Amino acid sequence: MRFDHDTLAQRVRFGSGAAAANLAAEVASLGVSRLMVIAAEAERELAARVAAGLPVAHWHHEVAMHVPVGVARRAREQAATHRVDALVSVGGGSTTGLAKAVALTTGLPIVAVPTTYAGSEATNVWGLTENARKTTGVDPRVLPRTIVYDAALMLTLPVELSVASGLNALAHCVDSLWAPRTDPINQALAGEGIRALHTGLPAVATDPGDLDGREHALYGAYLAAVAFASAGSGLHHKICHVLGGMFDLPHAQTHAVVLPHVLAFNAPAAPDARRRIATAFDAESATKGLAQLRTRLHAPKALRDYGMTESGIGPAAEAIVAAAPPGNPTPVTLDNITELLHQAWEGAEPR
Structure with a gap:
């Protein structure tokens, strides 16, 4: 080590x-x-x-x-x-x-x-x-x-925004597991962040006044941000920065929509990260754990719901390929990023 x-x-x-x-x-x-x-x-x-x-x-x-x-x-x-x-x-x-x-x-x-x-x-x-x-x-x-x-x-943060914001925090955790400066310390923080968010967010969605749920979510969000600050921006954040700047999309909802597609994109080539994510979710696999959580939370699904046009997919894909961090687990190409964006834009199941 x-x-x-x-x-x-x-x-x-x-x-x-x-x-x-x-x-x-x-x-x-x-x-x-x-x-x-x-x-x-x-x-x-x-x-x-x-x-x-x-x-x-x-x-x-x-x-x-x-x-x-x-x-x-x-x-x-x-x-x-x-x-x-x-x-x-x-x-x-x-x-x-x-x-x-x-x-x-x-x-x-x-x-x-x-x-x-x-x-x-x-x-x-x-x-x-x-x-x-x-x-x-x-x-x-x-x-x-x-x-x-x-x-x-x-306590007064609406459930819909709490969910999107919490999934944004979860994206910090997931991205930190394969970002350019990832290391065992921020990987440990990310794993605990996922566990805390997995505990807190469903409680908040069920009862917005559940202070214990709010505290778990807030604790998890802090760990997520500390991990992200150390590990740097991975592919997920590069995608969301391009989309947010280019189309003025809402920040939290964009992260919530894109996250399952990036996880499905990278997980096959990142066995250590996917095992850690699955363990934090107490799930059979990383992708299933996230999918089950998103179902419980009624998470945002499609970029087109937030104002992105289908014609923007091509220019966005080109900008993302240019900004993609080196060493991403799955090699980034114009074709596979275009496909990822199409899925996220449509709200299709991640492939």
């Missing part, structure tokens, strides 16, 4: 019902006095409640999927205008992504308060979209200093 593993330096405060207290404690420990709180309009009231009593210099509510360059520019301008010295993000992956875009050019520290299972808060990966193309990169400045996890904040 021989490998190099990087562990990202980050504090995690995990406690249901403790978001406001834990956020206040973090702000005090940073010694900052002019916060910029980033929250989408849908989280405006929640952010006001969580950040009540803190020294907020600016409340910023312009948030968009895939962080368009123009949205990032305006957020950076507001940070400069209000002379903020720290960022607080309250929301899902798009909100965290915007905070990262500001931190990328300013170096401002981020305290992230997630309200979905996106996992962006635990990675040093940033993404920006311009002219229908999403660009991603890695930079230590964008890694939030602290994550404040509170499963109680997710």
Whole structure:
């Protein structure tokens, strides 16, 4: 056994019902006095409640999927205008992504308060979209200093979005098992992440108010993101980045649709990964375990349901082949990626 593993330096405060207290404690420990709180309009009231009593210099509510360059520019301008010295993000992956875009050019520290299972808060990966193309990169400045996890904040997250967001987290786990920098440590994290999500998501789907289910899902999503941050972007994420940037598809639902097709594509050539996934699902095989979970969750099935046109499959396949990571278990060709996209677009069973 021989490998190099990087562990990202980050504090995690995990406690249901403790978001406001834990956020206040973090702000005090940073010694900052002019916060910029980033929250989408849908989280405006929640952010006001969580950040009540803190020294907020600016409340910023312009948030968009895939962080368009123009949205990032305006957020950076507001940070400069209000002379903020720290960022607080309250929301899902798009909100965290915007905070990262500001931190990328300013170096401002981020305290992230997630309200979905996106996992962006635990990675040093940033993404920006311009002219229908999403660009991603890695930079230590964008890694939030602290994550404040509170499963109680997710009790009102609709089941449909909880499922899509949770399957996005599951995709982090699966992709981490064959990504370019995969190693035994992040493989172990990914396996435990799959197990926790497999426990939590059905509980949430059955009873959205099940706090124990929410906590399991949130714990699994964090492990998934830590594994992904170490292992890097595998084929699944390259596909979803292309599709999201090119067609402005919803992030979580795109991951949820694409995941079973990538698993079926790679599993035959990745025996160790497929055994680990099957074990985590307590299933006969990796693909059957995922299929059974998706059935229980009534998971999203087809890209065409979210606005992708069939005519976009060809251009997307070409872009994915160009971006595919080296060393993917199954060799990537234009033909097999085109077939994969057709299946995902139609909502067909993975082959």
